[in-house]
Amino acid sequence: MTEQFTGQLTGRLTGWKHVIWDLDGTLLDTYPATDGALAAALSGLGREVSPDTVRRLTRITLDHAVRTLAAQSGLSEAEIYFSYEQHYAVLGLNHSPAMPGALEAMKAVRTRGGLNLLATHRDRGGAMWRLKAACLDAEIDDLLCVSDGYPRKPHPALFLALLERHNLNPAEVLAVGDRNLDIVAAHSAGCRAALLLTPGVTLDTEADWVLERLGELSL
Template structure:
């Protein structure tokens, strides 16, 4: 089985850290759980919804780059799924440097045959261009993400889809915890 993964909120529990950083910038008037909910839709959506200025956005990304990789933790049991797959690839809007800083800390880089990041200049999800590219190279069977914009492009390549910690309609499978992967996902 070849799996295409989203990174943030799918492989690693990054959104609590992002919410905390954004809260530092926006102040106590906006609750962290509200920031979290908006970020889970998309960064673009959250920045628009929260009326984040360009200066605030630059500050956010600066704080993110200053955050130690140890602040970002892999989800429990995700490594078992990575180890099970024949091939794993990542498509993320994160940049390559920050992504590999986190992957290398946990020794996860060895699990990925290919990675597409913002540095590769594909259109942002849900545009399917990056998925098509990865599918042509790796024959993707399953796409795992935490947001609809992660699984929408999977339909363009004919892959099965799995939403992680998200029950929005549209996926073939739903997981709240990776320990259930082997009983839930059947290809």
């Protein structure tokens, strides 16, 4: 596949100080565990699915992947989720490393006097143990999750709440995520947004900046 983008800036995006990070697929490389657990779940339920199919669907959202695969397989979403959680409980413990350059990028934010904030669909407990396992927890200044009572992205509520909690000017905040829903949520909150590329995934995005790697934020 080839990546397709619209509206992104070329060169270095300047003027930002703080970062609102996404977690899965951005700070942490959780996709291998997610893909593996979902494929294993379908296989265990008697439905084989190709790795490419799983990869394409989960890059939109896990909910979308389960919903689509349930419709295609004749299985219920509930039984797929149940089987998925069983497999992920094993794979997720060992296959959620920090993305290359994540720690350096977060330290660079601190060096410029900024905050590292996190807006994630994960529950708080799940987000924290993954951050600790990846040795990133010490760099996080604050996080909000959907389990705190906020709607899921692309709704901007997580972003707006973080901006209000820390009295931040949205013009000084850069949001970094790997899916277009991160970009939409950030823009709705008045922040600029950078999209981290996922290899092999085609996206049309209105991101202000496209990152091939997180290390670009350290420059």
